[in-house]
Each structure stands twice: as structure tokens, then as C-alpha cells.
Amino acid sequence: MTAPGPDERLNIADRLRAQAQARPHARAVVVPQGYDPGGRRAYAHYTFRQLDRIIDRYASGLAALGVGRGTRTLLMVTPSLEFFGLTFALQRMGAVPVLIDPAMGKTNVLAAISEVEPEAFVAIPKGHVVRTLFKGAFKSVKVNVTVGRRLFWGGHTLEDVVARGQDSFSAEPTVSKDLAAILFTSGSTGAPKGVLYTHGIFDAQVRIFEDDFKIVPGEVDLSAFPLFSLFSAALGVTVLVPDMDATKPAFVDPVKMVEHFDDQGVTYAFGSPAFWKRVAEHCLPRGIVLDSLQRVLMAGAPAPVDLLEKLVKIIPEEADVYTPYGATESLPITLPSARRLLPGKARRTGEGKGTCVGEPMPHTRIKIIEISDEPIAALADAKEVPPGEIGEIVVSSPVTTQGYFRRPSDDARSKLDDGGLKWHRMGDVGWMDEDGDLWFCGRKSHRITTPTGPMFTVCCEAIFNQHPRVYRSALVGVGAQGNQTPVLAVECHPEQRPKDAADRAQLTKELLALGAASALTRSIQKILFHDAFPVDARHNAKIRREDLAVWAAKQGGAA
Secondary structure, eight states, rough: OOOOTTTTTOOOOHHHHHHHHHTSSSSSEEEEEEEOOTEEEEEEEEEEHEEEEHHHHHHHHHHHHOOOHHHHEEEESSSSSSHHHHHHHHTTTTTTTEEOOOGHHHHHHHHHHHOOOOHHHOOOOOHHHHHOGGGGGGTTEEEESSSSOOOOTOOOEEEHHHOOOSOOOOOOOOOOSSSEEEOOOOOOSOOOEEEEEEHHHHHHHHHHHHHHHHHHHHOOOOOSSSHHHHHHTTTEEEEOOOOSTTTOOOGGGHHHHHHHHHHHTEEEEEEEEHHHHHHHHHHHHHHHOTTTEEEEEEOOOOOOOHHHHHTTTOOOOTTTEEEEEOOOOEEEEOOBBBBHHEEEEEEEGGGGOOEESSBBTOOOTTEEEESSSSOBGGGSSOOOTTSSSSEEEEOOOBBBOOOOOOOOHHHHHEEEEETTTTEEEEEEEEOTTTTSSSEEEEEEEEEOEETTTOHHHHHHHHHHHTTTTEEEEEEESSSSSSSSSEEEEEEEOOGGGSSSHHHHHHHHHHHHHHHTTTTTTTTEEEEEEEEEBBBBTTOOOOOHHHHHHHHHHHHHTTO
């Protein structure tokens, strides 16, 4: 894949228009609308031609209100027909959509809004209620649009936008280097940061999904992760918006998801491990096979081996489960296949090797450098470690973003200059094996620093996760850096929680015995039990180890 030149004309909305011309009557976006009197699920949809027309209406209507090229537009609209129309409209007009996950908490959301200083705000009524309560964070906003019923807060409605719009819209062309969007990280480790996406990066991602994921027009995508589905629509795929709260994938109703698969012939779906766990544990004991699926895509946290094993049993033999590795700043980096890894390398996770995330995507370069918590100005200043040794993961590819919005200190800590090209420090640790596969060993900030050396979370936790009563575990450090005491927090399967003090003591003894059998975990002498780990807001899968470390210290973790 050849990277586009900085002045090459690019816009993901152009791809949508091309689909409208090539496949005008094919369904573009499908949304469930409850049930008809016969008990059958009803759906509403836009064809590609209809979607293209409403995009023009929205774009010209927003332009009439003063939104234009480069306008930072905070978009807080739930997955819906309107969400897809508005997002592509902002792209088409050269505005800059700002996407902040509302599930990351009031403090983080308001801080992110204040930092990005949006000039326009398009949101459902709940968003405008927040605007009226916390006016200071929204003081930069000049244009307000309500998607839904407008109450006392004023501004315009989406109906006003449509009424002001025209049947066609032609914006000044955008080019590869132009800013296309600001996407905020989830804040699962540190403060959320606004990642700068250019039109060139969006185009590179679309080409990866087309060339390497082998996505073709006419497929059906169940949109458990809405942002990914924007690429699907651009590729001529029908996007099905599922009946779920996209901010709470761990609580999805699997019965409804199976209904969607059957109704719409879904060929792929992108969701977090928490989403797929719910689906797999519903389907497997009932003998349900999702026979239309060609690909299961799963990201947001390392995928447990037992979940991969369950998923390959509920999809056709020719289908596969893929767990792309990456981050908001660079996605995807690798595309491991469960059917390739399960017979061999996935089993090594239980030995403490980490999680194998596969070989680099085409046109992606990965290096493993010595771990450092300090800024490194240039790639030449970083020291690579030998194959097989754990270090810090750094990447460079056509989808690697070049910086954050107004965060020069974070740019200094996360970017390496390489003759004008930027490499991204993933904030993760891992190693490369002799076959060129990357192994993920955890977040750099989560490593435990003891007097005898570092301990890496994913490697150590896998030793204990083999116990049949353990759902998941989290290694945390209590005490000062360099002299930390390793403490293991354990979340059991709900039906396997310790019943009393004697049962707790027995389970603790068994876990300590597991740890003693490995040199990696022999030093762990403190086990604490937690009913439900705190997890990230976006995927409900990443364990918030910082919170658990505070909790462990209060529990007397260093004793």
C-alpha cells in the first residue's frame, strides 16, 4: 500500500458517494424499530442513495448555520441513521468531528470538551442538558443543534438543518494532510487525549479493511463498535445498528444479537471481548451456530484463550476470529487469527509468555526498545532489545497518527522522530519471537517494579487465570516505585466466589501453589478477592489496575 501524498485529494465521504452511484438501492444503514403486531422485528433503513442525499442535506444545512471547513464540531449522537448521516456530512464539508466517549465519566468528558474548545455542538437532548448544567466547558460553542426534541436550551434542531439544506452539496476538496477528526482516547490509562486524524489516515484504514480484512460490498456488519462501521459504509457494506447500548457492551442482550444475525445475515461484527463473551456463552450451550458469519473481529483488551475456543465453535468452519492489536493512535497494527494461533502459540499464554498478537500488518514496522518512562526525541536515541526480550513496543505505519490536540508534552512522551516520520510509543510492553510474531505483555505503566526486577501484568496473570474458579486476575503493585510489593487481585466467576473464610483460605492456598510453580510469579504472596473489577468505559474489558492498586493498598496489600 503506497502512502498518499500530503496534497492528494482524499475524503472518506467521497467513497460513500461512489457507493451511492454504484449501488444506489442497496441498504447502507439498518436500524431496529421494535416489533410489529406479529412479533417480528421491524427495521428502518437508508439505501446508499438515500444516505448520500441526506448527507448533502445535512452538510448544506449545517453550512447555512455557520459550520464550515475546519470547524471543530462536537458530535454526541447515539448510533442511528442520524449518526451516520451527520458524521459523513461533517467529513464531506471539511469540518472536524470531535468524538468523546460519554461513558468515560463526567470529569473526563468535561475536561476533554474544555480542552478541545468545540465551535459547534450537535447532540441528542441529554447532551444539551449537560451543556446547560456545565456552561463553562461549552463556552466556545457558537452553533448548537439538537438531534431529537429541543426543550428550553435554544439553538437549532436537526429538522431546522434539513429545512435549510439543499439537495446537493459540493465542498472545497480536502487533501491527505488535512485534519479530518479528533478522536479521544478512552482514558483507561491516564487522562483522555485528543488524537489527530487526517484524511490520509482514514483513507489508509479503509484500504487496510478492504485489502487485508477482505471486506467487500454487499456484506453486512453488525455495528457493536460504531466508529469501525463508518469504514464499513464507505466500503459498500450494509451496517446494522444493533439493539444495544454501545457504551455497555458487557451487558448486551445476546438473544437480541442472535436475532439480528438471523434477520440480516450478518457476515462480520466488531466488538469487545465483553460483548463476545455474552454472545458465546449464550450460543454454546444451546448449540447455536451463527452460520452467516465470516469473521469475528474483537479488540479493546487481550482476548482470553477460552473465549477464542468458544467462538470458533459457534461460527462456520470456514470462518475465523480475528483480534487486531492497536490503539486509537495506530490501528490496526496486527491481525492475529484464532485458527492459526489456537493450536500452538495461544497455549503459551498460560506459561506466562504473554498474548501472541500476530505478525505486523503489511506496511507496518514494529520495534522493541528498552523500557523508559522518559521522553525520547528520536528513534536513533532508542536502543532496540534482542528478539525474545521484553521491551517497549513502538510502531510506524500509514495509520499511525502524528500527534495529539494541543498536548505537546504528551507528543514528546509518545512520539519518536525518524527523519520527519513519527513513530508511536504504544505505552505497551512486549517481545518479538523467532517467527516475527509480536507478544503483548501489558501496559508499560502497569508493570510492577520490585527490588529484584520488573513484573509484567499479562504474563503473570495468565498463570493464575488457569484456575477454573478464576474469571480474571490483576497484578498490582503496592508501595514506592522500585520497591513495590506484588499483589494479585482475583475476580472469580460469580458462582465460584468463596463461600466463607475457610473456602477463601483454601482457594488462596491453591492460587499461591499455582504461582509458586512459575519463576515469574513465585514472589506473589498476597491474594485479594474482588467481586467485580473496575473496567474501561469504552470496551468494558480493560481492567483499571490503577483503581485496583489503590483498593489493594487500603486492604493492606503490602502486609
